[in-house]
Amino acid sequence: DAGVIQSPRHEVTEMGQEVTLRCKPISGHDYLFWYRQTMMRGLELLIYFNNNVPIDDSGMPEDRFSAKMPNASFSTLKIQPSEPRDSAVYFCASSLAYQETQYFGPGTRLLVL
Amino acid sequence: SQQGEEDPQALSIQEGENATMNCSYKTSINNLQWYRQNSGRGLVHLILIRSNEREKHSGRLRVTLDTSKKSSSLLITASRAADTASYFCATDGDGQNFVFGPGTRLSVLP
Numbered sequence: 001d002a003g004v005i006q007s008p009r010h011e012v013t014e015m016g017q018e019v020t021l022r023c024k025p026i027s028g029h030d031y032l033f034w035y036r037q038t039m040m041r042g043l044e045l046l047i048y049f050n051n052n053v054p055i056d057d058s059g060m061p062e063d064r065f066s067a068k069m070p071n072a073s074f075s076t077l078k079i080q081p082s083e084p085r086d087s088a089v090y091f092c093a094s095s096l097a098y099q100e101t102q103y104f105g106p107g108t109r110l111l112v113l
Numbered sequence: 114s115q116q117g118e119e120d121p122q123a124l125s126i127q128e129g130e131n132a133t134m135n136c137s138y139k140t141s142i143n144n145l146q147w148y149r150q151n152s153g154r155g156l157v158h159l160i161l162i163r164s165n166e167r168e169k170h171s172g173r174l175r176v177t178l179d180t181s182k183k184s185s186s187l188l189i190t191a192s193r194a195a196d197t198a199s200y201f202c203a204t205d206g207d208g209q210n211f212v213f214g215p216g217t218r219l220s221v222l223p
Contacts, residue, residue, distance in 0.1 A: 104157070107155050
């Protein structure tokens with residue numbers, strides 16, 4: 001398996017623009033997680049899905065953030081409109097089962113100017 | 114909060130020395146995991162230890178868990194320059210998925 005795949009790897013955009021981050025989890029994994037990592041706040045869980053259904057989105061910072069998982073092999077995290085404070089590395093991870101090892105993608109480094 | 118807290122925040126050692134990092138947490142857990150993150154990369158899973166286990170080994174890594182003290186330690190023996198990375202512990206609890214601590218930055222000097 002190729003592991004968790006994220007795209008793009010880097011994104012530079014201007015404030016106010018829409019940003020869409022993409023993730024393909026490991027095949028067969030029932031759980032998918034979106035994290036954000038910054039120097040100030042460390043690694044924060046934004047939302048996670050079980051069998052394509054959002055379970056806990058309490059970490060989503062505000063309504064500008066939304067996440068979807070239309071099928072078992074694809075998820076998106078959208079920021080609209082983006083702001084400079086959204087600049088961070090966004091990670092997607094997947095796991096086979098609840099409270100089991102999470103496998104992380106390489107991350108998307110987002111810079112909002 | 115369930116979040117684990119790693120200690121120290123940063124650690125510098127010479128190649129060949131052992132490195133020990135600690136993780137303390139506040140409430141009861143089901144499992145505790147250690148991850149490594151190289152600069153600019155995603156997190157890589159190292160070891161998962163369950164609440165009924167006291168010690169696990171993987172190569173040069175040794176993890177201990179003391180549930181009475183709510184703490185875990187990660188020992189890296191005979192460190193190498195390639196071990197330079199940030200190390201995170203992640204803890205879970207009843208009805209809660211893993212929460213990551215702020216990490217320990219390890220520098221192994223050649």
